Amino acid sequence: MNGPALTEMRSKKKVSVFKYLNLMFVCCLVITLLHGLTPIYGVAQTQTSSQNDSLSSRKSVLPERHTWEKIADIPGRILFFPLKYAFKGIGISIGYVDHTKIVPKINDFLESDDGRREGKPTYNVRTGFGGIYKENGVLISDLDRNNLTFTATVGPHAVQLYQAEFEELQIWQRYKSDFFLRYWNLVDEQYYGLGNGTLKSAETEFALEQTTFKANVGTDLQYGITAVGVFGFEYTNIANSAELTDHETVDLIDAQAPGVHDLVMMYNLGFKLSHDSKDMPGNPTRGYEADFSAGFYNQYDDDRFSFFKYSVDAKTYINLFYKRILALRVAAEVTNPISGKEIPFYYMSSLGRTETIRGFERGRYRDRDMLVATAEYRWPVWRKWEENGIDAFLFVDSGQVMSSLYSTSRLDGFKTGYGFGFRLWSEEGLMGYIQAGWSEETFRFYVGVN
């Protein structure tokens, strides 16, 4: 068939389709006008005129919808059908959970009657799912103090975390102590080299196996300042990630990073000063938070690694108007090796975590020192009572790593990430968040549950 004939046939088909459409539309109009413009009283009267005295027959007297309404509603009903039953399903499920009180029953099952022992499931973004077992008031009857907590989580590729914490042991008068023991095996860590100019294509992977012990002794000073002395011991092993995962990755090369393939035992001594004047832990609207810490780290079984580490972290919360909060943060870390000694790469500062610059891969930049600043604007989206709610936020993070914080003067080396998210908070603390961060390199999505 030649071109013009084919075109003519197509155009005829189109015309007939239009005719049908037109006819259908007019039919719909007639039905609509006949049924839709009839006053409801008229309809009702027509229907009641045929009613009889039987109560059972009265149900059909006043129909909720006329025929035209039922026809007009078909597209919407079809469109909403899956959603409607999804909502119904969610409602039934939540109703069942609420009605049967499964959650308090599980809590009851996991908690002893006297409140001394409790267990609960947990989730850690880096180490997967697991459980927490808590023993309250181990040495004294005060259940809010002397708490011993065991945590165990397991994730893909045998990522593991085992942790024991003993909190708030009163040792003498106002002096309290905490003890912390942790073993974790993180098989999927990234290393991109040292410095602020490393390339993303230089990514290598490694497995970090680490055992940490920490003991803190602290007391509350005046003006809301807390002072804590710290003693720690850490045993670290860096292993080949590819053996533990299925990833076809490039493994970390020893020459590029001090500490690779060494079994390193380090101990540290230090102190930390903290000030916290936030008005509410979960959703601060005003106040300050500041930490300063200093520590000496030294290798226990060799003399290759030895260094000082200082860090300062300051946050302030400004109520702009009606609980629209501007949260500002500045943080810096400085790591100084003792003359002739080195610093294992995993003790250096890194950027790319949620606490530093969002929108970069975790550990994207590493070096001895770090400077980071964050501005976050939060505003309420949903509030339930005054005790919890959901806030939305916009953020800009900026920072850089460097070999020496004091010698650098380059402002163009700052890496910037920006994005938005939502945070679910309660009076006690942050319960969870979802956030998305962008940077010049990539996009990252973060989900956290506390």
Added chain:
Amino acid sequence: MYLNTKFVSHTHSKLMSAMIRIIASLLIFFIIGCAGGYKYYTPPPPVPDDRNDIPRPQFKPQLNDKRDAIDQQFAQQGEQMLDLSRQLRNLTGNPKEAYNVDPFGEVANSSWFTNRHAVKRMTIPEMVKGPCMGDGPDMSNKWTIVRAKADGVTPGFTIVDGRGESYVIKFDPLGFAGLNSGCEVISSKILYAMGFNVPENYISYFDPEILQLGDKVKIVDEKGRKRYMNEDDLVSILKRVGYSENGLIRSTASKYVPGKVIGPFKYEDLREDDPNDIIPHHHRRELRGFRVVAAWMNDIDAKAANSMDTWINEDGKNFVKHFLIDFGTFFGSGGRGPQPKHRGYENEADPHAAGIRILTLGLYVPEWEKVPDQVEYPSIGRYHSAYYHPMKWKVIFPNPAFDNTTDLDGYWGAKLVMSFTDEEIEAMVATGEYPNPEAANYLTKTIIERRDITGKYWFDRVTPIDRFTITEDEHHLQVLTFDDVGIETKIYYPESADYRYSIKRNGVPIGEKVYLGGQTAIPLPDLKIYEPVRNVHGYRSDQWEITIDLRRTGMNNWSEPVKVYLNESDDSGGYNLVGVRR
């Protein structure tokens, strides 16, 4: 290339042609619809009495609150949004009106509602007495606890007193004496005076010694365990309630509603096992108009769970009666403390409000956020008139009947609200027995302010010309008189109104528009000068349409007209009122 262009051009011309025909069809039908000549007014059919003898329906337990909330907030709202016929009706200003109204927009007495104060004035003592037939639970004998609610933050009991009567005993939150009990009692008086079925609520001060634990009283504790209640549980519950200065516990004693309890009613659909229930609940004027009342009294928790149906015997007939119960979240009370600030302004999970806040980056500050954090009177909670808007007010979770509220439902509800004078409100607030007189004064003042805002809003939307009667003047000529409810309720000054009317007989205008000034009586034409039109049965079938509108001082335009329909009576030779169309 040439062929393609020709094809496209040809298709376009056909498409245009089809569209023109569609538009032309639309126009023709629109014109036919609009210019259809005079439409005779047909009064709505009488609504059958729903108090016929029926067998006992089955008990239907209360729907789970959370399931109901998700259903109402998401499933129902989504369905409404995509309901094309509903959207078309709303778009064309033709929403579906309530089914159970008489020709004058009123509702008949039924198992749902009894016309009281707004129709036939009650005295203040009658209002103060409200639904209460006695003086509360018997204090001379022990109260036996037969049921208890230990979980949650507001514990409560069901007791049987010495007379064998059952009461639900509810407490005020600790530190908020009078918060729940005050609003429970006041609300029950107001709702009863309006015409709703409510339980007898009493404020009761009792010594804990009066309580005794019944046999095998089951409780579900805070850990979800169902077990028998013991003395320790009782002590634990009594530790969580407030005591008055004289060492007694202040509580609400809510008498069991009469009849056999058969579960709550829903604000939508029908009760399938009640043959009397023929009008979908979301199309009942009492429930749609209740939105106005709920907004006024800040009943943010108007839902199925706060209602109760009973199978009751009255006048020798067994039928289902519908009660509103649990008024502990009225006014400023949130049940376990003052209402949170957002209540009444947003649904609990309000996607619309949350969406606006997200999109405006928080720069939009809703009015409720401007309400001070501080609660001035702990016994009143957060109840104020500063940012109150009768139509923007919202319940915790959407209510299907409230979603259907039209202007006419709102007008009906506003008449109920406006039926109370300042003195009557003050007297009913006094039944709350607030420990702090200043708190009671504040509540009275706020209720009055919100009443006036409610009345002004709805009477501005719907012309409040009402209560039409036909009387005779001194020359024995018939006169149509009416009341201006706006003036009667002191929303507008009497001298502010200017009325006018026009008359049509069978659609044919009789004379010009007549300006009445402030007069509320319309002289009707003498029927003797008109030859009657008769129908096939020989009866007079003339219909007279009196169109009345008004303009108040400061208004540029005349209001929406009210059309009153009259016919000619064969018996008296005079006029009969047929109905009103607004």
